[in-house]
Amino acid sequence: MVATADPVRGALRTRIEHAMRPWRRANPMARWLVIVGGLITLTFAFLALFPNVVAPYGEDQYQYVVGSTDDPRLLEDQRCGTDVECEQIPRRIEPGEGHPFGTTSARLDVFSRVVHGARVAFSIVLLSTLLAMGIGVPLGLMSGYRGGKLDRVLVTLMDAIYVIPGLLLAIIVAFVLQQYFEPGLASAAVAVGVVYVPQYFRVIRNHTLSVKEEPFVEAARAMGAPPRTIVGRYIFFNVVQSVPVIFTLNAADAVLTLAGLGFLGFGVPYPLAEWGLDVSRAITDVVSGFWWTAFFPGLAIMALVTGLTLVGEGLNDIVNPLLRVKGFKGRVPRRRDPAPESQAAGGEADVSQTITRENS
Amino acid sequence: MAESVPTFTTDTATATAPVLEVRDLSVSYGTPRGPLHAVDRVSFDLHAGESLGVVGESGCGKSSLGRGLMQLLPVGAAVGGSVRLRGEELIGTSNSRLRRARGEDIALVFQEPMTRLDPLMRVSDHFVGAIRAHRPKVSKDEAREMAREALAQMGIPRTRADNFPHEFSGGMRQRIMIALGIVLRPAVIVADEPTTALDVIVEAQILDLLDRLRSDEEVGLMLITHNLGIVAETCDRVAVMYAGRIVEIGPVAEVFADPKHPYTQGLLASVISVDTTELVSIDGSPPDLVDPPPACRYRPRCPIKAEGSDRIDPALTSVGADHQAACLLYEGAEIGHGKVQA
Numbered sequence: 001m002v003a004t005a006d007p008v009r010g011a012l013r014t015r016i017e018h019a020m021r022p023w024r025r026a027n028p029m030a031r032w033l034v035i036v037g038g039l040i041t042l043t044f045a046f047l048a049l050f051p052n053v054v055a056p057y058g059e060d061q062y063q064y065v066v067g068s069t070d071d072p073r074l075l076e077d078q079r080c081g082t083d084v085e086c087e088q089i090p091r092r093i094e095p096g097e098g099h100p101f102g103t104t105s106a107r108l109d110v111f112s113r114v115v116h117g118a119r120v121a122f123s124i125v126l127l128s129t130l131l132a133m134g135i136g137v138p139l140g141l142m143s144g145y146r147g148g149k150l151d152r153v154l155v156t157l158m159d160a161i162y163v164i165p166g167l168l169l170a171i172i173v174a175f176v177l178q179q180y181f182e183p184g185l186a187s188a189a190v191a192v193g194v195v196y197v198p199q200y201f202r203v204i205r206n207h208t209l210s211v212k213e214e215p216f217v218e219a220a221r222a223m224g225a226p227p228r229t230i231v232g233r234y235i236f237f238n239v240v241q242s243v244p245v246i247f248t249l250n251a252a253d254a255v256l257t258l259a260g261l262g263f264l265g266f267g268v269p270y271p272l273a274e275w276g277l278d279v280s281r282a283i284t285d286v287v288s289g290f291w292w293t294a295f296f297p298g299l300a301i302m303a304l305v306t307g308l309t310l311v312g313e314g315l316n317d318i319v320n321p322l323l324r325v326k327g328f329k330g331r332v333p334r335r336r337d338p339a340p341e342s343q344a345a346g347g348e349a350d351v352s353q354t355i356t357r358e359n360s
Numbered sequence: 361m362a363e364s365v366p367t368f369t370t371d372t373a374t375a376t377a378p379v380l381e382v383r384d385l386s387v388s389y390g391t392p393r394g395p396l397h398a399v400d401r402v403s404f405d406l407h408a409g410e411s412l413g414v415v416g417e418s419g420c421g422k423s424s425l426g427r428g429l430m431q432l433l434p435v436g437a438a439v440g441g442s443v444r445l446r447g448e449e450l451i452g453t454s455n456s457r458l459r460r461a462r463g464e465d466i467a468l469v470f471q472e473p474m475t476r477l478d479p480l481m482r483v484s485d486h487f488v489g490a491i492r493a494h495r496p497k498v499s500k501d502e503a504r505e506m507a508r509e510a511l512a513q514m515g516i517p518r519t520r521a522d523n524f525p526h527e528f529s530g531g532m533r534q535r536i537m538i539a540l541g542i543v544l545r546p547a548v549i550v551a552d553e554p555t556t557a558l559d560v561i562v563e564a565q566i567l568d569l570l571d572r573l574r575s576d577e578e579v580g581l582m583l584i585t586h587n588l589g590i591v592a593e594t595c596d597r598v599a600v601m602y603a604g605r606i607v608e609i610g611p612v613a614e615v616f617a618d619p620k621h622p623y624t625q626g627l628l629a630s631v632i633s634v635d636t637t638e639l640v641s642i643d644g645s646p647p648d649l650v651d652p653p654p655a656c657r658y659r660p661r662c663p664i665k666a667e668g669s670d671r672i673d674p675a676l677t678s679v680g681a682d683h684q685a686a687c688l689l690y691e692g693a694e695i696g697h698g699k700v701q702a
Binding site: 011147148214215216218219220221222223224225226229233234237238 | 430432435459460461462463464467468470472475476477478479480481482489490493494522537540
């Protein structure tokens with residue numbers, strides 16, 4: 001068993017190194033794009049995962065228990081009105097101490113709303129792009145591989161969807177879904193997701209068309225491989241590389257579409273914290289001079305879109321070999337121990353160390 | 361019609377049934393101008409342990425013949441006639457039977473080995489996939505062991521089985537392709553220009569390997585090439601193709617020493633060797649196969665232009681022991697392909 005594990009582990013190490021090679025050889029600019037965008041995105045991801053660590057109040061919390069401890073987060077407002085003395089959050093306070101982004105006319109803390117909004121943004125972006133991928137990628141593979149009438153029909157259908165502006169399509173879908181389902185995260189995700197199906201479909205289909213003519217696919221057929229294997233192993237893995245780039249770029253766009261839906265009232269229902277919804281509810285405030293209720297959710301939308309776009313553009317440059325700097329060898333990977341070259345000869349201990357290091 | 365075409369068996373000493381019997385095989389591709397008959401009613405036999413060279417200039421249907429045997433053709437192509445493998449008809453069988461036959465009964469070794477392996481799969485994974493597609497019961501570890509065995513047989517160290525294709529040289533990749541071809545022990549190997557784009561030393565190694573397979577494993581080998589030297593060196597019999605037809609077939613020594621068909625004569629005269637002082641070629645180019653010449657297809661380029669070749673489409677006729685040529689210079693060819701013009 002140990003004997004068989006050795007080459008596999010060695011292969012894993014080379015695989016990791018191989019996977020990192022485009023990163024090392026990439027244009028430094030592209031690397032910075034990914035790093036900066038990644039940091040912004042990760043910050044929002046953290047907010048989305050642990051909103052209660054950062055936000056002092058809940059997303060629909062307008063009152064808090066007075067006194068007993070220093071940490072207001074522990075003071076649930078559910079007990080208010082019974083035996084505990086509660087105090088309401090004041091309306092329309094300017095950004096300052098206690099409420100860094102101010103409060104709204106509905107006594108909600110804007111900072112807490114922005115933080116909780118990350119959760120909705122992330123879950124809907126993830127759900128919708130997964131949905132778009134889940135439909136677009138298999139359909140694209142099938143359409144590209146089978147060809148013929150099926151291909152024609154699907155391409156026409158997808159082009160027809162693609163013609164409709166994204167936000168308009170999302171509104172139509174959301175409107176239809178409203179007739180049958182309670183508005184919520186799921187229906188908003190479907191409405192946003194439908195917009196991006198054609199993008200995955202087109203990229204995967206066109207890529208499949210070219211990969212299926214590769215000599216190695218014919219060789220696989222000559223060996224008697226069934227279509228399932230050809231599509232699943234030979235074509236899929238040669239085609240799937242383009243998905244991460246579309247994913248990050250789509251994710252940025254999906255944030256905007258979701259915010260647009262929310263702004264127009266077709267997104268998630270109030271009082272769920274969603275940035276577009278908050279901006280739309282703050283319109284009247286802006287006229288009266290309360291700039292902060294619209295400004296901060298808007299800023300959050302912009303920051304997340306920027307972060308995701310930077311990652312997408314950077315990845316695009318890194319994944320596409322034609323955009324790499326010619327002759328730029330890249331940074332030599334830093335080795336912390338002096339005997340890395342001997343690993344090629346097959347030192348088992350060295351190999352496992354490398355793996356843990358690169359995984360960490 | 362099919363019955364009138366003579367059959368071409370080797371001498372009576374090999375009385376065993378041929379492993380591959382091809383009768384009237386036609387391959388046509390759909391084009392906007394109508395079907396293009398890349399292979400037109402070709403018949404031959406291949407015995408176990410025998411190697412048949414198929415030669416001819418580019419575009420005369422050699423590769424289409426190899427692919428037609430496996431029915432590995434693009435959309436819109438049609439195959440007709442009969443291909444019997446150990447007596448079993450392959451034309452018109454179910455897709456699943458055909459898939460089983462590919463790789464297990466007939467293996468195809470392609471030209472251009474550089475692009476025939478999936479760059480994302482380890483070499484051993486190609487073997488595992490191929491073996492398990494045909495024998496689902498074989499475990500992955502067993503399949504890997506079979507892969508190492510087949511690679512070792514081809515002179516690739518066992519330790520390199522888990523490498524990726526780009527880590528091998530062209531010659532090694534071609535040996536991997538051959539190993540992939542033989543791992544399931546097929547009865548017939550069709551090698552389609554296996555040494556094109558390889559240097560002469562690797563070429564010699566590959567041909568040596570194929571020759572050894574043929575003699576050791578009793579595989580029927582069909583070697584498609586335009587290198588006459590390779591055929592002279594490694595094959596027992598040779599079939600000369602022109603415009604989708606076999607125009608001459610016979611033992612290598614006899615055909616090369618005494619070519620009967622004018623095309624074979626021209627082809628042999630064009631061979632370049634060390635003492636060549638003047639380059640010879642056949643004027644003109646092969647005919648348009650969508651609309652081929654009505655009678656003898658070689659007549660427009662033929663220096664002899666035998667009597668009647670503007671009216672009669674010659675059929676193969678015996679010109680020696682186990683040696684046939686399709687030319688009206690020889691008696692019996694005027695039976696024709698049934699397309700005698702008035």
